[in-house]
Amino acid sequence: MDKVSTTTAESSASDKASEKTISEKQYTGAEILIKCLHEEKVKFVFGYPGGAVLFIYDAIFQQDKFKHVLVRHEQAAIHAADAYSRSTGLVGVALVTSGPGATNAVTGIATAYMDSIPIVIISGQVPTYAIGEDAFQECDTVGITRPCVKHNFLVKDVKDIAATIKKAFYVAASGRPGPVLVDIPKDITNQLASFEYPKTVSLRSYNPITKGHAGQIKKALKLITEAKRPMVYTGGGVVLADASPQLAKFIKSLGLPNTSTLMGLGGYPATDKQFLGMLGMHGTYEANMAMQECDVLLAVGARFDDRVIGNPAHFLSRPRTIIHIDIDPSSISKRVKIDVPIVGDVKSVLSDMNDIIAAEKPVQNTAALKDWLKQIESWRSRNCLNFAQSKELIKPQYVVQKLYEVTKGDAFITSDVGQHQMWAAQYYPFDKPRRWINSGGLGTMGVGLPYAMGVQFAHPEAQVACITGEASVQMCIQELSTCKQYHLPIKVITLNNRYMGMVRQWQEFFYGNRYSESYMEALPDFVKLAEAYGHVGIRVESPADVEGALKEAFGPKLKERLVFMDFMTDQTENVFPMIENGKGLSEMILAEDL
Numbered sequence: 001m002d003k004v005s006t007t008t009a010e011s012s013a014s015d016k017a018s019e020k021t022i023s024e025k026q027y028t029g030a031e032i033l034i035k036c037l038h039e040e041k042v043k044f045v046f047g048y049p050g051g052a053v054l055f056i057y058d059a060i061f062q063q064d065k066f067k068h069v070l071v072r073h074e075q076a077a078i079h080a081a082d083a084y085s086r087s088t089g090l091v092g093v094a095l096v097t098s099g100p101g102a103t104n105a106v107t108g109i110a111t112a113y114m115d116s117i118p119i120v121i122i123s124g125q126v127p128t129y130a131i132g133e134d135a136f137q138e139c140d141t142v143g144i145t146r147p148c149v150k151h152n153f154l155v156k157d158v159k160d161i162a163a164t165i166k167k168a169f170y171v172a173a174s175g176r177p178g179p180v181l182v183d184i185p186k187d188i189t190n191q192l193a194s195f196e197y198p199k200t201v202s203l204r205s206y207n208p209i210t211k212g213h214a215g216q217i218k219k220a221l222k223l224i225t226e227a228k229r230p231m232v233y234t235g236g237g238v239v240l241a242d243a244s245p246q247l248a249k250f251i252k253s254l255g256l257p258n259t260s261t262l263m264g265l266g267g268y269p270a271t272d273k274q275f276l277g278m279l280g281m282h283g284t285y286e287a288n289m290a291m292q293e294c295d296v297l298l299a300v301g302a303r304f305d306d307r308v309i310g311n312p313a314h315f316l317s318r319p320r321t322i323i324h325i326d327i328d329p330s331s332i333s334k335r336v337k338i339d340v341p342i343v344g345d346v347k348s349v350l351s352d353m354n355d356i357i358a359a360e361k362p363v364q365n366t367a368a369l370k371d372w373l374k375q376i377e378s379w380r381s382r383n384c385l386n387f388a389q390s391k392e393l394i395k396p397q398y399v400v401q402k403l404y405e406v407t408k409g410d411a412f413i414t415s416d417v418g419q420h421q422m423w424a425a426q427y428y429p430f431d432k433p434r435r436w437i438n439s440g441g442l443g444t445m446g447v448g449l450p451y452a453m454g455v456q457f458a459h460p461e462a463q464v465a466c467i468t469g470e471a472s473v474q475m476c477i478q479e480l481s482t483c484k485q486y487h488l489p490i491k492v493i494t495l496n497n498r499y500m501g502m503v504r505q506w507q508e509f510f511y512g513n514r515y516s517e518s519y520m521e522a523l524p525d526f527v528k529l530a531e532a533y534g535h536v537g538i539r540v541e542s543p544a545d546v547e548g549a550l551k552e553a554f555g556p557k558l559k560e561r562l563v564f565m566d567f568m569t570d571q572t573e574n575v576f577p578m579i580e581n582g583k584g585l586s587e588m589i590l591a592e593d594l
Contacts, residue, residue: 029158029189030059036165039197046077050097052124055189072478076450078108083454092119099137110148114441118177127187141183150178158191166198175208176328212344220323227296228368236263237301239433246350259287263440270429280308281579282422285384292585299324301346304335314584393570396495400427406550411463412455416448416472419501422575424467446475452490470496480533492564497571530564539566
């Protein structure tokens with residue numbers, strides 16, 4: 001009797017377990033991936049299909065919660081996702097296939113990595129049984145991308161997809177942000193499993209510090225308020241942390257002068273008198289001199305890059321106390337020895353500083369500060385960005401100035417890399433963060449147009465202008481087709497000097513005017529090319545026509561159209577100020593010196 005009773009109980013439990021298994025809905029790995037993206041509230045996925053990701057694309061076809069954007073090259077997919085993130089603060093998402101799809105994406109991934117941009121890249125891989133067999137379109141994507149990602153994953157079990165995607169988004173966005181790649185073999189995307197998205201994620205070896213040390217913060221504030229020649233130097237970390245309001249409050253409350261790296265532009269209003277302009281290789285005279293001559297320097301979310309401080313030995317030849325706030329401890333004392341390190345989220349640390357200032361009202365060395373600001377004004381009076389606009393030749397600086405006037409300084413500006421990038425940074429004052437989208441660390445030519453695409457998708461009603469050069473724009477010019485497909489009303493401003501401009505400038509200064517392979521002798525007719533893609537093309541050859549062309553492009557008649565403006569600019573114009581490699585911040589070449 002007991003034996004029969006036990007058997008019956010076991011049978012009943014088995015039946016219930018069987019019913020539970022049957023009731024659990026099974027999904028393919030591709031469907032699970034799509035559900036994960038839904039859980040992360042992804043709105044756009046930028047990608048290009050291929051054999052290894054066809055199950056994923058089939059699942060995309062059967063959903064309507066996010067939009068897939070078909071680019072024309074995988075590099076552009078990463079750049080567009082990158083710019084989407086830069087302009088919104090959200091995690092960008094890209095999808096590429098295996099082999100050449102993944103290798104085409106590497107430049108974009110490295111670009112995002114150098115500038116600490118949070119994106120998640122999903123790459124297809126050959127089936128698990130074919131990995132290591134030199135299968136068609138196979139490459140070691142995890143190995144290839146390891147040096148230029150924050151982290152990467154190879155998914156080997158369909159049951160791991162949900163947890164892996166959750167980790168990928170968390171790692172990409174937390175701490176010092178960066179790109180995370182998830183490599184998924186094709187057979188995994190077609191296997192079945194149940195779906196449950198983790199509510200939280202915990203990684204034993206990854207716990208970024210966000211709260212700054214209270215003692216170090218108080219020490220830093222004491223040094224700043226007692227300083228005779230204080231200076232605030234900010235970088236892209238301020239923008240990435242959405243810390244612009246806290247930074248402005250801090251600078252205004254203490255009346256401090258401040259400067260910014262290329263990546264930090266817009267973190268503090270550029271039109272405010274306390275802002276000295278960008279510093280570094282092509283920074284303003286007043287910013288570089290103040291950076292070199294200060295006695296207490298507060299670095300916020302910046303990393304003392306070689307293009308920022310020039311020769312470290314020259315920079316350190318002037319005694320000063322350096323305070324460095326950064327969420328990444330490995331960036332502190334990496335290039336320059338720091339006296340007061342503060343590891344933490346810059347928004348949190350600046351908020352703590354503002355609270356202390358409000359509560360304790362520290363006494364400043366006002367007499368010395370007044371003298372310091374007077375000295376800075378004398379440096380500013382040199383007007384290092386002044387240029388003479390010719391009546392015959394279009395000066396590139398003039399085009400950027402007129403663009404600022406026409407857009408009232410309220411546009412999103414993307415750029416490629418070169419002279420035009422520096423002119424955009426110098427002559428378009430950014431008063432808001434996340435409006436200046438460019439490749440800083442890697443210096444990637446070709447980013448401008450796909451960057452503009454990502455920004456336009458993120459901000460469909462905004463004015464988006466891509467400032468580029470005739471060399472850079474050709475590297476991803478096929479994306480004019482993407483712009484046509486999705487009706488993106490981007491305005492392309494090409495500063496066309498028929499040279500690889502920055503290469504030519506360096507060859508003029510340091511290579512005896514030997515213009516080796518820098519002259520573009522076979523340029524297309526950009527107006528006809530734009531028209532061939534279905535867009536509007538305008539060539540501008542006279543300074544008198546610059547403003548009118550810009551007003552036409554941004555006017556009501558062409559508001560909904562992509563307009564490609566080809567400005568034929570002065571071939572001999574150079575970017576000033578300029579610091580030669582190996583020289584120090586105060587060793588600038590100014591236009592007036594030549």
